[in-house]
Amino acid sequence: MDVHGTVADGFEPVREAFVRNFAALGDRGAAVAVYRDGHRVVDLWAGTRDVDGGEPWERGTAQIVRSATKGVVSAALLLLHQRGELDLDAPVGAYWPEFKAAGKERTTVRDLLAHRAGVPVLDRPLTPAEAADPVRGAEAVAAQAPAWEPGTAHGYHAQTFSWLTGELVRRVSGRPVGEFVADEIAGPTGARFWLGLPEDAQGHVGRVGPVDAPEAGGLKTRPKRAVAEAYADPDSLTRRAFAAITPLPDENDPAYRAAELPASNGIATADGLARIYAALIGEVDGGRRLFTPETTALAATEESAGADRVLVVGTRFGLGHMLHGSASPLLGPGSFGHPGRGGALGFADPDSGIAFGYVTNGFRTSVTADPRAQALVRAVRSAL
Numbered sequence: 001m002d003v004h005g006t007v008a009d010g011f012e013p014v015r016e017a018f019v020r021n022f023a024a025l026g027d028r029g030a031a032v033a034v035y036r037d038g039h040r041v042v043d044l045w046a047g048t049r050d051v052d053g054g055e056p057w058e059r060g061t062a063q064i065v066r067s068a069t070k071g072v073v074s075a076a077l078l079l080l081h082q083r084g085e086l087d088l089d090a091p092v093g094a095y096w097p098e099f100k101a102a103g104k105e106r107t108t109v110r111d112l113l114a115h116r117a118g119v120p121v122l123d124r125p126l127t128p129a130e131a132a133d134p135v136r137g138a139e140a141v142a143a144q145a146p147a148w149e150p151g152t153a154h155g156y157h158a159q160t161f162s163w164l165t166g167e168l169v170r171r172v173s174g175r176p177v178g179e180f181v182a183d184e185i186a187g188p189t190g191a192r193f194w195l196g197l198p199e200d201a202q203g204h205v206g207r208v209g210p211v212d213a214p215e216a217g218g219l220k221t222r223p224k225r226a227v228a229e230a231y232a233d234p235d236s237l238t239r240r241a242f243a244a245i246t247p248l249p250d251e252n253d254p255a256y257r258a259a260e261l262p263a264s265n266g267i268a269t270a271d272g273l274a275r276i277y278a279a280l281i282g283e284v285d286g287g288r289r290l291f292t293p294e295t296t297a298l299a300a301t302e303e304s305a306g307a308d309r310v311l312v313v314g315t316r317f318g319l320g321h322m323l324h325g326s327a328s329p330l331l332g333p334g335s336f337g338h339p340g341r342g343g344a345l346g347f348a349d350p351d352s353g354i355a356f357g358y359v360t361n362g363f364r365t366s367v368t369a370d371p372r373a374q375a376l377v378r379a380v381r382s383a384l
Contacts, residue, residue: 001046004059005031008041010383017379018044021372026214029057029206030360031270032376035278037353039285042380043271050207051361062192062205062269063359064251067158068346069266071338072193073165074113074320075280075290075299076180082295086172088113088319095171098138102145111151112164113319114303118146119164120157120310121240128249132259134176137163147237148309154317155237155309158341159244162263165320169262178260189279189287192272196260205267207252210342211362213371230312241310273346273357277337281350296350300336311367321347328368331356331381342366345373352384 001022007015014034021027029047033040049055080086086095088110093100099107104117111117122140130136141163147155157164166177173180178196186193194201230238249256251265259265278284280291280299291299301318305325308315316323321336328339330347331354337347342363348355358373 003044003046005042005044007044011041011380013379013382014042014376015044017375018046021375022046024214025372025375026211026362026364027360027372028211028362029061030358030362030372031057031061032358033269033271033274033356034380035274035284035355038278038283040271040274045270047361048206049361051209051211052207057206060192060204060269062194062201062267062272063344063361064205064208064257065266065268065273065344065346065359066264066340066342066363068268068273068338068340068344069195069262069264070161070165071321071336071346072181072185072266072276073169073177073195073262074338075276076169076177076185077109077113077165078295078299078319079184079290080169080172082292086168092117092168096142096167098142101143104146104150107146107150109168110303110319112168114317115154115157116151116304117157117164118148118150118153118155119144119160120155120244121147121237122160122244125244125246128245128247128256131159131162131245131249131261132256134163134166134170134260138167141167153309154304154306154315156241156311156315157263158241158310159263160241162261165262166260176260177262185276185290186272188290189275189284191268191275191279191287193266193268193276195262195266197254197257197267199254199258202254202257205257206361208361208363209252211364213364224313227312237310238312268346268357268359270357270359273344273359274355275357277346277348277357278355281348281355282353300334300350315368322368329374329377331377339368339370339373343370343373345370345377354380354384356380
């Protein structure tokens with residue numbers, strides 16, 4: 001396997017782990033980037049651009065990052081709060097009156113971001129075409145009755161986070177969420193990240209698809225029984241949350257990539273993800289800091305923790321970001337970021353000054369802790 005790119009002195013363990021991901025963990029095409037104190041110290045890529053092709057991955061190759069998108073749109077909402085335009089403790093209905101329906105009138109912005117809004121499922125799932133329509137999606141979650149009293153428990157809003165956050169950004173800023181992210185996050189940081197992929201960028205994006213997990217000691221790792229049962233039960237909150245878009249969209253369809261779904265279809269290079277997180281915790285080469293120190297501290301503050309009604313494991317959330325924990329190990333106790341189901345990961349660790357981005361074209365069944373990303377995180381930790 002030819003690995004391209006550079007690592008700074010002391011970060012050689014990351015390159016070694018990246019090579020092992022291809023040799024032992026089934027990566028087909030992937031990239032990893034790490035910044036420390038705003039300076040890039042790891043920039044590696046290898047394999048093929050397409051999961052099912054032979055063209056080489058290049059430095060600017062981007063991939064869909066699924067739920068890693070949630071971390072970026074959460075940063076957008078925290079920016080609005082930082083500017084005094086969004087009150088975290090105000091009812092969502094103060095900005096979006098239609099959301100007050102069906103017992104959600106007391107749901108706060110803080111509840112929405114911390115996965116406590118109680119609307120991870122839709123009584124009638126949306127088709128991919130309906131899901132791509134921000135008006136239709138917003139109407140669906142606004143009309144939906146909560147599965148639990150908002151604010152009293154948390155559960156991962158796997159798909160509905162798209163319309164909850166996208167509509168809130170639009171109501172507060174007056175701009176579509178993809179435009180806001182481009183103007184206020186990707187543009188100022190110089191990050192190659194898109195929410196709503198433009199036609200002229202389609203050629204830089206590889207095809208994604210499933211890859212089998214390699215066998216370890218003759219056996220494939222298996223989820224805990226309660227988790228497996230939740231995913232197998234069509235009536236569980238778990239299955240219904242991930243099935244809020246039914247049937248599953250074709251993630252290689254240009255029309256899907258052009259849509260703006262903040263829960264699931266952001267497209268990024270590894271460097272793009274890492275640059276954004278670097279800018280949330282400090283100055284970054286060629287770009288400016290996005291968060292004040294106060295907002296950075298807010299992003300790393302726990303809002304929800306414990307049993308997750310959707311993921312059926314213990315999870316920790318801040319204001320939209322996942323926090324370091326057993327379900328989603330990051331670099332350390334102060335880390336915040338978000339994984340993408342089956343592979344991608346982006347996060348920042350203010351204590352060490354590290355910002356991290358990993359993207360891949362081969363998706364596995366993992367939800368919050370992909371072994372390939374975790375191997376790279378451990379290597380970063382060993383280099384500090």
